[in-house]
Amino acid sequence: MPQFTDTLPQEKTSAPIAKEIVELSGSQAVMQAFLAEDVETIFGYPGGAIMPIYDALYDFTDKMEHILVRHEQGAIHAAQGYARTSGKTGVVFATSGPGATNLVTGLADAIIDSTPVVCITGQVFAHLLGTDAFQEVDIINITTPVTKWNYQVTDASEIPGVLAKAFFIAASGRPGPVLIDITKNAQIQKFNFEGYKKCDFIRSYRPKPLIRKSNIEQAAALINAAEKPFVLFGQGVILGKAETEFKKFIEKGGLPAAWTILGLSALPTDHPLNVGMLGMHGNYGPNVLTNECDVLIAVGMRFDDRVTGRLDKYAKQAKIIHLDIDPAEIDKNVKATIGVWGDCKETLPLLTELLQQKKYPQWLDRFTQHKTQEEETCIFPEFNPATEEISMGEVINTLNDLTKGDAVIVTDVGQHQMVACRYAKFTQSKSNITSGGAGTMGFALPAAIGAKYGAPQRTVIAIIGDGGFQMTIQELGTIMQTKLDVKILILNNRFLGMVRQWQELFHEKRYSFVDITSPDFVQVAKGYYIDGKSVSEREKLKDALQEMLDHKGPYLLEVMVGKENNVFPMVAQGTSVAEIRLK
Amino acid sequence: MKDENKINALVNSAIAPSGRQEYTITVYTENQIGLLNRIAIIFSRRKINIDSFNSSPSELEGIHRFTIVINEMEEVVRKLVRQIEKQVEVLKAYFNTGDELVWQELALYKVPTDAITEKVKVERLLREYGARVVAIRKDFTVFETTGHREETDALVKVLEPYGLIEFVRSARIAIIKTSAGFHEKLKEFEAMAPGTEVIENTYLDKNEEVFSM
Ligand SMILES: Cc1ncc(C[n+]2csc(CCOP(=O)(O)OP(=O)(O)O)c2C)c(N)n1
Numbered sequence: 044m045p046q047f048t049d050t051l052p053q054e055k056t057s058a059p060i061a062k063e064i065v066e067l068s069g070s071q072a073v074m075q076a077f078l079a080e081d082v083e084t085i086f087g088y089p090g091g092a093i094m095p096i097y098d099a100l101y102d103f104t105d106k107m108e109h110i111l112v113r114h115e116q117g118a119i120h121a122a123q124g125y126a127r128t129s130g131k132t133g134v135v136f137a138t139s140g141p142g143a144t145n146l147v148t149g150l151a152d153a154i155i156d157s158t159p160v161v162c163i164t165g166q167v168f169a170h171l172l173g174t175d176a177f178q179e180v181d182i183i184n185i186t187t188p189v190t191k192w193n194y195q196v197t198d199a200s201e202i203p204g205v206l207a208k209a210f211f212i213a214a215s216g217r218p219g220p221v222l223i224d225i226t227k228n229a230q231i232q233k234f235n236f237e238g239y240k241k242c243d244f245i246r247s248y249r250p251k252p253l254i255r256k257s258n259i260e261q262a263a264a265l266i267n268a269a270e271k272p273f274v275l276f277g278q279g280v281i282l283g284k285a286e287t288e289f290k291k292f293i294e295k296g297g298l299p300a301a302w303t304i305l306g307l308s309a310l311p312t313d314h315p316l317n318v319g320m321l322g323m324h325g326n327y328g329p330n331v332l333t334n335e336c337d338v339l340i341a342v343g344m345r346f347d348d349r350v351t352g353r354l355d356k357y358a359k360q361a362k363i364i365h366l367d368i369d370p371a372e373i374d375k376n377v378k379a380t381i382g383v384w385g386d387c388k389e390t391l392p393l394l395t396e397l398l399q400q401k402k403y404p405q406w407l408d409r410f411t412q413h414k415t416q417e418e419e420t421c422i423f424p425e426f427n428p429a430t431e432e433i434s435m436g437e438v439i440n441t442l443n444d445l446t447k448g449d450a451v452i453v454t455d456v457g458q459h460q461m462v463a464c465r466y467a468k469f470t471q472s473k474s475n476i477t478s479g480g481a482g483t484m485g486f487a488l489p490a491a492i493g494a495k496y497g498a499p500q501r502t503v504i505a506i507i508g509d510g511g512f513q514m515t516i517q518e519l520g521t522i523m524q525t526k527l528d529v530k531i532l533i534l535n536n537r538f539l540g541m542v543r544q545w546q547e548l549f550h551e552k553r554y555s556f557v558d559i560t561s562p563d564f565v566q567v568a569k570g571y572y573i574d575g576k577s578v579s580e581r582e583k584l585k586d587a588l589q590e591m592l593d594h595k596g597p598y599l600l601e602v603m604v605g606k607e608n609n610v611f612p613m614v615a616q617g618t619s620v621a622e623i624r625l626k
Numbered sequence: 627m628k629d630e631n632k633i634n635a636l637v638n639s640a641i642a643p644s645g646r647q648e649y650t651i652t653v654y655t656e657n658q659i660g661l662l663n664r665i666a667i668i669f670s671r672r673k674i675n676i677d678s679f680n681s682s683p684s685e686l687e688g689i690h691r692f693t694i695v696i697n698e699m700e701e702v703v704r705k706l707v708r709q710i711e712k713q714v715e716v717l718k719a720y721f722n723t724g725d726e727l728v729w730q731e732l733a734l735y736k737v738p739t740d741a742i743t744e745k746v747k748v749e750r751l752l753r754e755y756g757a758r759v760v761a762i763r764k765d766f767t768v769f770e771t772t773g774h775r776e777e778t779d780a781l782v783k784v785l786e787p788y789g790l791i792e793f794v795r796s797a798r799i800a801i802i803k804t805s806a807g808f809h810e811k812l813k814e815f816e817a818m819a820p821g822t823e824v825i826e827n828t829y830l831d832k833n834e835e836v837f838s839m
Contacts, residue, residue, distance in 0.1 A: 183660055188667050192714045193660070212714055246815045247656050247717045371708035 067236040069199030069229045070099035073163065076206035077107060079239040082134050084125060084496050085109045086118040090138025092178060093165030095230035097136070110496065110525060113517035115142050117489035119149025119220075120515070123158045124493030127476045128451055128501070130284065132214050133493065135162040140178030143185075143224070148483055150189040150220045155480030156305060157282060159218035161209050169197040169226040182224050191219030199232035207242035216250025217369040218282055252370050252384040259390065262364045262381045263397030265338050266296055269362075271406045273329075273336035274298045275321060275350075278305035278479075279343010279367060285388040286310070286472045289342065292395045297402040299410055301329035303344050304460075305479045308469040312448060318410045322350040323614045324461040327421075327623060328413030330614060333358050334621040335409070340364045343387050346376040347480060356619035366390050420625040421611050425462075432605035433581055435462040435534050441585050442504070442532075443468045445592055450502040451476065453494050455487035455511035458540040461610045463506045473498070485514030491529045492521055502530065502592065509535040509561045519571040522597045530591050531575075531599040533564055536606050544609045568599040575599030645699045648677075649721050650729065650800045651707060653692040654684060654808055656715040665692060665716075668709050674698060678731070680797035686808055689717065695798050717815055722802055729800035733778035734760065735769045735785060736792040742767055748788050755781045766791060 067075065073096055077085075087109060089097045100109060112118040115137045122133025137143050143164040153160045167176040183195050192212045196205055205223060213221045266272055280289045286309050293300045293310075299318045300310060310317050319326030321333075330352075333339065339361040344350070351357045354376060365372070365379035366387050373382035383390050425436035439462055442450075448468035453476040454460040460477055469475060476494050478486035491505035512533055522529055539557040546554050568575040575598060578587040584602065591600040614623045655661055662681060669676050677695040684691035696703070703721050710719040739762065742748050755777070757769040771778055775795075782793055 184663060187660065187664055188671060195660075245714065246812075248714045369712065371705070371712045375705060375708075 064235055064237050066233050068095065068099065069196070069202050069225065069232050069234070070095040072199060072202040072234075072236050072239075073206065073225075073230075074099050074103050075236065075239050076203060076210075077134070078103075079241060080132075080206075080210045082132075083107055085134045085136055086112055086121040086125070086493065087136025088112055088115050088118055088138065088142060089136070090140075090142045090165065090178070092139035092167055092227050093136060093142070093163070093225075093230070095227065096163065096165065096225070108496075109136075110492070110521060112489065112492075113520040114515065115145035116148055116485065117492075117515055117518045117521065119146050119153065119160060119162065120483075120486050120489035121493030121496070121518075121521075122160045122162075123149065123153050123156075123486075124453060124476050124490030124495075125497040126158050126160060126218075126493075127490075127497070128473050128494045128503075129497030130473065131497070132159040132161055132210060132218075135160060136164075137162065138165045138178070139167055139182070139224075140180045142178075143182040144180055146222070147186060147189060148481075148485075150186055150222065152478050152481040152483045152486065153220040154189050154191060156478065157218050157278060158220065159213040160220040161206075161213050162220065162222045164222060164224045165230070166195065166224045166226045168228045170228070172197075172226070182222065186222050189220070190222050193222040193224070195224040195226070196229050197226045198234075199229045200234040202229065203236065203239045204242075207240060208245060211242040211245070212248065216248075251368060251386045251389075254383075254385040254390055254393065256393075258381055258383045259393045260397065262340075262366075262383050263394055265362055265364060265381065266298070266340065266394075267397075267399045267401075269338035271332075271336045271403070271409075272296065272298050272338045272340060273332060273361075274300035274340045274342060275303070275333075275344055276300055276306045276309060276342040277303040277344025278309075279387050280306060280309040281472055283343060283368065283386050283388040285343075285386075285391055288388055288391040288395070290314070292391045292398070295395050295400055296398045297400075298340065299403070299407055301326070303347070303350055303479070304464045304475070304477055306344060307464055308474040309472050311470050312468040318407075319414070320465055322347075323352070323616075324465065324610050324612065325350075325614075326414070326465070327417035327612050327625060328410040330612070330620040330623040331413055332409055334360065334619065336361050338362045338364065340366070341377075342366045342391070343368070345369075345372045348376075351376065352614045352616075352620045352622075353618055356621070366394075417612065417625065428605070430605065431581070432608075433579065433584060433602060434608055435459055435536075435604050435610075436466055437581070438532070438534060438584065438588075438602050438604065439463050439466040439506075442588055445585070445588055446502065446504075450474070450504050451494050451498055453477070453487050453491040453503060453505045455505075455507040456482045456484045456541075457508045457511060458536070458544065458608070458610050459506055459508045459534040461541075462534075465610075474501075484508075484511040487511060488515050488518045488531065489521075491531070492518060492525075492527060495527050495529050503528075504530045504532055506532045506534065508540060509533060509537065509564075510539045510559050512564070513559075513561065516567065519568060519573060522573060523571040526596055528595070529597050530594075531568075531573075531597070532588075532591070533599065533601040534604050535561065535564070535601050536604050536608065537561070538606060540608075541610075543607070547607070547609065548613075548615070564599060564601045573597045573599055575601070577601040577603065579603035646697050647700070648695060648697050648724055649700075649703045650724070650727055650798065651692075651694040651696065651703070651710070651719060651721045652800065652802060653694065653710055653719045654717040654811075655690045655692065655713075656717070657683070657688055657690045658715045661690075661713070661715050664713050665694075665710060668706060669694075669696070672706070674702070674706070678797040680799055682799070684808060686812060689808065689812065693798055693800050718808075718811060720802060720805075722800075726803055727800040728803060729774070729798050730772045731775060731778060731798050732770065732772050732796040733781070734792075734794050735771075735781065735790060736766050737769065737785060738789050738791060739763065739765060739767045741788040745788060748785070751781070751784050757781065
């Protein structure tokens with residue numbers, strides 16, 4: 044392994060933090076904004092239209108770290124991973140034109156999964172706008188549907204105010220991505236910088252709807268009168284930093300709670316009231332009993348179709364209470380009997396206060412019965428396959444034994460994602476990082492990089508399929524350069540597994556273009572000076588996983604798994620949650 | 627397990643032509659470049675056709691007002707309005723049916739001047755419909771009417787036989803009958819700025835006023 048030469052020159056004096064009115068360039072003002080917003084990590088890639096900003100950054104490398112990715116999509120996924128483990132806002136730099144358009148997938152991913160990200164893109168000089176100038180792309184209009192807010196700066200004096208708004212909007216209320224496009228002239232232009240004021244109010248923007256007391260009271264009354272109450276929780280609990288409030292709520296009410304894959308890890312896996320995963324590949328009990336409960340309480344989740352299955356057969360028997368910070372989510376997919384608008388950090392304690400202390404042993408038994416059935420039909424065979432081939436579930440189960448549920452698990456998209464979410468154990472929040480709403484293959488490797496920067500003390504394991512790994516494989520270069528301690532676990536089934544599963548189940552095994560070949564991943568990693576290993580025998584699995592975890596620095600472990608295994612249970616598209624199949 | 631019936635049922639359930647009605651959506655916004663697009667794509671993303679779209683300054687300086695007319699079911703409109711209000715620079719959005727509004731559309735008609743001078747009937751028609759002359763030239767004359775869609779449509783129909791050269795209609799503008807204007811509302815928005823003192827939540831017992839969409 045070669046010595047990495049330090050790319051930074053030895054002597055460098057840091058530029059001062061501006062306090063009084065000083066003349067600054069737009070780019071320097073960006074740096075001042077970042078200092079004030081406590082930006083410590085930036086993921087980016089330079090280019091012509093953003094060079095003045097990179098030039099300004101050069102004076103601040105002792106105050107903030109810039110991670111040079113290998114593709115801008117990698118930068119934004121890394122920023123997302125960073126935001127998800129740290130609870131802070133991810134920051135991205137990209138140049139104009141192709142640099143900016145490479146962010147679009149990440150923006151779409153971040154908006155649907157409510158991830159706070161601020162992207163700064165360079166843009167051509169203002170006088171060239173609309174002239175089809177070199178690397179000019181109308182990124183504002185391209186990104187309008189996939190940003191919470193975006194804005195084009197053409198004058199340097201706008202920068203402090205606009206960036207303050209950007210950071211406020213990205214992180215407040217229901218978080219989301221913001222893109223600020225800065226023309227090159229504005230980056231260069233000097234102006235009188237009068238200091239940076241953080242933004243905490245925009246008159247047209249209400250990050251949190253006002254809480255209506257009557258709704259809290261009605262909701263509490265419904266829950267108190269329930270015989271079979273059931274709680275569904277999503278990422279809102281994590282984004283609202285309301286894990287403790289949530290736990291108190293379900294514990295006082297004795298309420299069984301099931302999670303969406305973005306809500307996963309908000310409640311420890313082994314909590315007695317944690318009854319498992321919702322949705323298409325979720326647990327048997329939570330799906331079936333959704334259609335049996337009498338009061339369904341949704342907390343910070345948005346009834347995605349992968350969670351609800353067929354809507355006209357979804358929880359029709361139940362009264363529905365929906366707690367959400369985003370009023371547009373209430374009644375969007377599932378009509379709420381009572382919509383509790385507000386930040387669940389505030390609404391949950393109000394609600395808990397009014398709850399009667401209760402237990403529902405018989406109702407909880409129903410979950411246990413279903414769990415037993417699922418364990419017999421699905422989980423036991425998954426953990427103890429009759430064949431020599433390793434199953435994905437086995438890998439995750441073995442990993443649980445070694446990590447004790449303390450690791451951050453970052454997953455890509457496909458079968459391995461569903462299996463990891465189903466079986467991975469978690470003891471702390473912000474530990475499951477996955478692309479949920481968008482299902483973006485290629486998410487995991489860059490997101491794991493960001494996740495590690497966001498939680499440097501924690502073990503970060505990226506679990507990725509052989510298909511998805513090849514979508515952003517270039518980010519191995521970023522890991523090489525930063526020597527970042529990320530563990531990469533590839534579950535290789537030599538297929539685009541999830542699509543193959545659908546073709547098997549719904550298209551008579553017509554395996555149309557799912558047969559994907561892969562390079563020798565261990566050799567590829569070696570090429571990037573990353574150590575690794577491949578295993579295909581059961582006896583070697585545990586040791587190989589242990590070796591990966593013990594390794595100092597980045598490591599790639601490829602596990603060859605069964606080629607044609609399916610993920611079950613499954614709620615087939617267009618069917619009801621109650622029609623979930625165990626095989 | 628190929629289940630075409632289920633798929634078809636899914637596809638069909640998405641198309642429900644019944645229960646549609648004309649709704650006018652009124653949106654108060656900050657005056658910001660790009661907002662027009664942000665609002666327009668809320669409709670186009672859902673493949674909802676906009677019948678009429680007007681954007682203009684409002685009675686308040688710096689506040690813009692959009693008037694959008696669509697034909698949809700109430701439930702759809704309610705959701706659209708929430709999506710519109712969710713936009714950072716939107717202050718407030720309302721939706722109303724025609725009977726809750728006073729509304730007008732402006733129409734211009736270009737007719738050959740001969741037709742008017744030679745045919746008494748045309749002159750009478752124009753007077754009946756309350757048309758006003760805007761420009762007179764040797765070859766053509768331009769008239770204007772303001773009114774509801776049906777009224778302007780009717781005049782087009784009767785003028786057609788006499789050689790209507792050109793016709794154009796503006797977007798709808800509308801005033802909500804029960805609205806007390808936006809001044810008070812704006813004050814409310816400005817009052818929500820975080821302050822140092824703890825204030826009672828005065829909106830708790832005013833549900834309808836606070837969440838009037
Ligand atoms: C960018 C992108 N393209 C296509 C898909 C559709 N898709 C979903 S899962 C999947 C297969 C993933 O295969 P692999 O990465 O090998 O994981 P596996 O399912 O085998 O675990 C595909 C192609 C997607 N989700 N994202």
